[in-house]
Each structure stands twice: as C-alpha cells, then as structure tokens.
Amino acid sequence: MKQQPRDWQCGAHRAHFEEPDTLVAEFNGLITLDEVKETVTLYHQTTTDHGQYYLIADIGRSQLEAAGRRYMSEKASSDWFHAIIYVGADIVMQTFVKAIALALLFTGKSTFETVFVKTQDEARAWVAQHRLRLKSKAG
Template sequence: MSIQREWKFGTHEARFEEPDTLWVKIQGDTSLKDATALSELYGEVGGRGPFYVVTDLREATTVDAEAREHVSKNINPGWFLGSIYIGAGFLHRAVAKSLSLMHYLTGRLTFELHFVSTEEEARVLLARERNKRSAQVA
C-alpha cells in the first residue's frame, strides 16, 4: 500500500516531499471545512513523524474566524519541526503569530515560525533548519 503524497481540499492543495516536508498551497478563502481538512491532514502526516510545513499564502484571501479557532484547538504543535509561510500578508502573519503565541503560553509550542517571499527562500531556509537540527542532535 502506497502512502498518499498529494491532497486537495476545496481550492487548496498539499503535497508531501521526502524526507519531512508538507507543502501547502492556500488559494482563496479558507472555510471551517477547509481548516478541518487541513487539521486532519496535519494529524495524518504528523502521526508518521514530525515534519516541516511550508504554506504558500500568495493567493490566499480570508480565513473564517471559525476556521482559525478550529485550527488552534485541533493541531498538535508536536507534529511540527517548523513552519514557513510564503507570501504572508499582514493579516496572515498576525493569525500565525497569535496561534503560535497561544501554544507558547500553554507550553505546547515546539517549533519556530518563519516568513519568506518565495519558494526558493523557503527551500534555503529548510536546508538551514535541517542543518541546525542535525547539529543539535549530534
């Protein structure tokens, strides 16, 4: 049985890239239904081991309040090695930072957030984060 590597939910899509990165592309509005699907995907991938998530927000528009609340209550920060956002505007940065602050205050935050402009910058940052992680383990 093969492991699923690509997903589509609403107007959004995701793909897993070995060894440890989930690339998510958000296009348009994010509803509660989309957030639920994304949270379930994080749980599925995180159940196999911690991973980096790179979220491309260059074509994202709004995020429903219910969607934000659902994600904040239903993700496990332990699933993530790190989170990188591509093209996040002011609102998306604020939402990401508020979610991370909430998890930090509860002692559950185990990863860093990063913001970049392009996929190339994200790939460079991923390589740097993996190297840093390898050095800490060694």
C-alpha cells in the same frame, strides 16, 4: 509507518509531501471552517505517517475565516511540526498566524518556530539550513 497519498486536494487548496520530512501546502481563496478541519486532519495524519515534519504553507493568495483560525489554534499541535514556514503572508495574515502559533505553544512543546518568507524557494532553503542546525546540535 503508513504512507499517505503524496498529493492532497480540498477545494482550491493542495498539498504534497516531499521526502524526507516536508509537507508543502498551497492555499488559494477563502479557507472555510470545513476546509480547515480537513487540513488539520491532513496535518495530524502526516505526523502519524512520517513523524514530526516541516510545513511550508503558501498562504499569500488566501484568507482564513475567524472560525477556521479558532479551530486551528484549538485542534492542531506544535508537536506535529519541526517548524511552520509561511510563504507570501501579508501583514494582516502574519498577525493571525502569530496568534495561532502562540496558541499552538500551549498544546505541545515549549519552543516552536514560525517563519515568514516571500517564496517557496526561500522556504526550502530555510528548511535545509534548519536541518543542518538540528544535525549539528545532535552531534
């Protein structure tokens, strides 16, 4: 597998990959359509480089433009992710994210986990528990 740079930045938004299978993205301020396009490219490239992964998206200090929401729901695929864990989303952002997650179901696998937590530590704990569940199912 080709390895991407471990750190990514687009405007005020940053991401880094944590072995073995987690991309942590932090968004601050307005997320424009161009930034969403770059982010979707990053998400797809991460799948190419590492296979299916967990996405921890810290969105508590951000807003997503309507065009960006539409683009994300049309261009991203649920097959890229084990799950997406959103950190710090208020009720409005949770509503938008649930709509995107529903659209992602039509692009790939039939089940897709979307989780909301308050902190990145809670997100990492959820990922660790989910890995254990997957491992126990695999036998």
